[in-house]
Amino acid sequence: MQALLALSRAIDKLNAFVGKYSIWLIFAATVISAINAIVRKVFNYSSNGFLEVQWYLFAWSFLVAAGYTLLHREHVRIDVLNSRLPKKVQLWIEILGLIFFLTPICILVLWLCIPMLGEKFATGEMSPNPGGLLRWPVWAALPVGFVLLLLQGWSELIKCIAFLRGQGPDPTVKLGEKSAEEELAELLRQQAAAAARNPAPHAH
Secondary structure, X not given: OHHHHHHHHHHHHHHHHHHHHHHHHHHHHHHHHHHHHHHHHHHOOOOHHHHHHXXXXXXXXXXXXXXXXXXXXXOOXXXXXXXXXXXXXXXXXXXXXXXXXXXXXXXXXHHHHHHHHHHHHHHOOEOOOOOOOEXXXXXXXXXXXXXXXXXXXXXXXXXXXXXXXXXXXXXXOOOOOOOHHHHHHHHHHHHHHHHHHOOOOOOO
């Protein structure tokens, strides 16, 4: 189990690194958009390449950050029922979802998109728009993004199993968020500190 937890931590670090720097893709898209607007207004010139590179950058930022989003448990979840269930049941729902939904979907997407990426790279397919760009660079975001998402799914699976075995923290708590036990301990510490500052008067 310790080897698997080490693998999980390595995957978490990888997606944390990717997520941290993927914001620069958004920044680059914003800068290009601004430059495109200025050039169009000042020189009355524009190109579909400017527009497409913005789409490419957005696609890359969206797809490669999917694993980072899962790491921070920020994907849309419908927890109206799930949050009321016992913790053990919640973990088993998470495990089954990761095994039977996330993993097969990621593998299916990779199975479908990798040959298409190879074909577009081999043929040098271009955008049909005048002044458009090569297509394979944006298609490359699909396998990269889904590999990172798949790896993060397996990392979450490892953490769920470790928690059920009593060998790891609660993986259902968002990073930086306190668990119910930690919140209770913090409340008790605050109450104790308040009682120390304002001791009750002795009865006479």
